[in-house]
Amino acid sequence: MPALLTPDFGLLFWMLFSFLLVFGVLAKFGFPVITRMVSDRQNYIRRTLEEAEETNRQTRAILDDTHRQQEEILKKAMADGEKLIRHAQQKATEETEKQLEAARQQIAFLREKALHEINAQVALLSMDMAEKILHRQLDDKAKEEAFILQMLDEAEHLPQ
Amino acid sequence: MRFDWRIWILTWLAMALLPASLQAADDGQHEAQAADEARAVGDIIGEHTADSYWWHITTINGRHIALYLPVIVRSADGDWLLFSSARLAHGETYRGFRLAAEGVYKGKIVGHDAAGAEYRPWDISITKNALALLINAAIMLAIFLPVARACKRRTANTAPGKFACAVEMLVMDIEEEVIHKSIGDDYKRYSSYLLTAFFFIFINNIMGLIPVFPGGANTTGNIAVTLVLACCTLIAVNVFGNREYWREVFWPDVPKWLKVPIPLMPLIELFGVISKPFALMIRLLANIFAGHTVMLALTFVIFTTVKMGTGITIGMTIFSVLMTVFMSVIELLVAYIQAYVFTLLSAVFIGLSRPVHHGVKTKKIYTEKVKIN
Numbered sequence: 027m028p029a030l031l032t033p034d035f036g037l038l039f040w041m042l043f044s045f046l047l048v049f050g051v052l053a054k055f056g057f058p059v060i061t062r063m064v065s066d067r068q069n070y071i072r073r074t075l076e077e078a079e080e081t082n083r084q085t086r087a088i089l090d091d092t093h094r095q096q097e098e099i100l101k102k103a104m105a106d107g108e109k110l111i112r113h114a115q116q117k118a119t120e121e122t123e124k125q126l127e128a129a130r131q132q133i134a135f136l137r138e139k140a141l142h143e144i145n146a147q148v149a150l151l152s153m154d155m156a157e158k159i160l161h162r163q164l165d166d167k168a169k170e171e172a173f174i175l176q177m178l179d180e181a182e183h184l185p186q
Numbered sequence: 187m188r189f190d191w192r193i194w195i196l197t198w199l200a201m202a203l204l205p206a207s208l209q210a211a212d213d214g215q216h217e218a219q220a221a222d223e224a225r226a227v228g229d230i231i232g233e234h235t236a237d238s239y240w241w242h243i244t245t246i247n248g249r250h251i252a253l254y255l256p257v258i259v260r261s262a263d264g265d266w267l268l269f270s271s272a273r274l275a276h277g278e279t280y281r282g283f284r285l286a287a288e289g290v291y292k293g294k295i296v297g298h299d300a301a302g303a304e305y306r307p308w309d310i311s312i313t314k315n316a317l318a319l320l321i322n323a324a325i326m327l328a329i330f331l332p333v334a335r336a337c338k339r340r341t342a343n344t345a346p347g348k349f350a351c352a353v354e355m356l357v358m359d360i361e362e363e364v365i366h367k368s369i370g371d372d373y374k375r376y377s378s379y380l381l382t383a384f385f386f387i388f389i390n391n392i393m394g395l396i397p398v399f400p401g402g403a404n405t406t407g408n409i410a411v412t413l414v415l416a417c418c419t420l421i422a423v424n425v426f427g428n429r430e431y432w433r434e435v436f437w438p439d440v441p442k443w444l445k446v447p448i449p450l451m452p453l454i455e456l457f458g459v460i461s462k463p464f465a466l467m468i469r470l471l472a473n474i475f476a477g478h479t480v481m482l483a484l485t486f487v488i489f490t491t492v493k494m495g496t497g498i499t500i501g502m503t504i505f506s507v508l509m510t511v512f513m514s515v516i517e518l519l520v521a522y523i524q525a526y527v528f529t530l531l532s533a534v535f536i537g538l539s540r541p542v543h544h545g546v547k548t549k550k551i552y553t554e555k556v557k558i559n
Contacts, residue, residue: 030236030409030475032409033410033413034237034309034313034410035310036258036310036313037237037315037316037408037410038410038413038414040310040312040313040315040320041316041319041410041411041414044320044322044323045319045323045382045414045415045418047323048323048326048382048386049379049382051331052326052327052330052331052378052381052382053378053379053382055331055335056330056333056334057357057378058378059334060330060334060337061357061358061361061377062337063337063338064354064357064358066342067342069342070343074343
């Protein structure tokens with residue numbers, strides 16, 4: 027190993043040449059570009075993260091607000107609904123009452139009318155019976171009596 | 187299960203070795219032959235780890251297949267000559283130049299002056315290591331320039347590709363964890379140099395571990411390479427050092443008698459100025475050179491034991507392959523660690539050359555970092 031610790035001039039020259047070449051090129055076009063890019067990206071990511079955090083916070087605020095509004099609207103809707111139902115029920119009750127009243131009046135009126143008719147019928151029957159009685163007087167007393175009774179019976183069985 | 191298997195191999199190896207060592211002891215001639223072989227192996231390892239005028243790729247049936255590289259030398263009358271190193275192969279002479287077979291310049295191109303004495307001409311031949319450096323430099327550019335271009339084209343809100351991601355990760359790891367933390371806030375000025383140094387060393391280390399062309403050249407295990415790197419760090423430290431740094435060198439905070447009659451501490455500090463980059467140079471060289479040597483030696487275990495019988499050869503082959511795989515993995519780690527250590531220590535030395543106010547903080551960082559090493 028004669029040349030282990032004696033640097034050879036030619037190799038020194040080529041080493042200097044290649045190292046300085048690489049250094050020159052990379053110092054100008056290589057490493058600064060890469061490191062700048064990385065730090066740019068680092069800043070970009072940090073900024074984006076901060077923005078995302080901010081946006082997230084805003085969104086959460088909006089969401090909370092919306093939830094509150096939703097609740098209010100629901101409450102109001104429920105109240106409105108109840109009121110509506112109550113109103114409808116009231117109205118229905120009134121209507122029913124009115125109809126019942128009308129029916130009652132109708133019934134009363136019909137009853138009155140029926141009573142009148144019965145009275146008239148009774149009067150007619152009485153007159154018929156009186157007529158028939160008068161026709162039978164010429165005959166037997168006992169039969170007369172039985173006839174009257176029969177007539178009365180018939181009258182009883184007349185439809186009301 | 188695994189444990190049993192290991193025991194089996196060891197037993198087997200021991201059994202195979204035993205008769206051979208007995209046999210070897212009997213045979214003195216055999217021993218001498220083995221010594222010759224060992225020397226030959228040493229030479230081959232030396233050749234593989236050293237620089238060369240051609241790139242030996244493989245040998246098939248005794249024929250060498252090599253890439254002959256351009257030789258660039260300055261002749262005695264001042265002309266620069268460019269010719270293929272194939273003209274110097276097998277000890278041939280071309281226009282008065284040949285490869286020295288022995289002596290101080292062994293393996294280098296030498297010329298002969300008028301008196302017939304050997305001299306070393308100016309020689310900037312593109313040797314194996316020089317070519318490897320150029321290839322690795324090209325690889326490095328091919329990795330970083332497209333990534334940088336992609337970075338330029340892209341806006342901050344688009345994701346980079348897979349490859350760019352990986353490169354960015356490596357770059358940012360070194361820049362943030364090593365350079366920024368060691369130098370301090372004005373690290374931007376130095377980060378290009380330190381990143382270049384890191385990736386240059388790292389790529390050269392990795393390429394050195396690939397056994398076939400264009401890898402396998404022992405670039406970072408060569409003193410010329412580490413010398414240039416260490417000199418760059420020396421310059422970065424001392425040229426851009428601030429006043430406080432030089433005050434600490436020439437007038438350090440020690441009792442006056444250590445610096446007034448004889449400038450003892452300033453001398454030590456000045457020595458430190460040189461010894462820090464010198465340590466960088468030797469550390470990288472020794473680590474990579476040793477790695478290559480150990481790997482080659484482990485591979486040659488197969489060939490040196492081939493004459494000792496089939497049993498041994500099989501045993502040693504298994505041993506050699508296992509150890510080589512193990513060493514390769516270790517060397518991958520070393521490739522990263524050495525690049526990292528070089529960059530880290532360079533950054534620490536640069537950080538020390540810019541003390542803000544009276545170095546309490548920097549000294550602390552320094553001692554922390556040195557512990558890692």
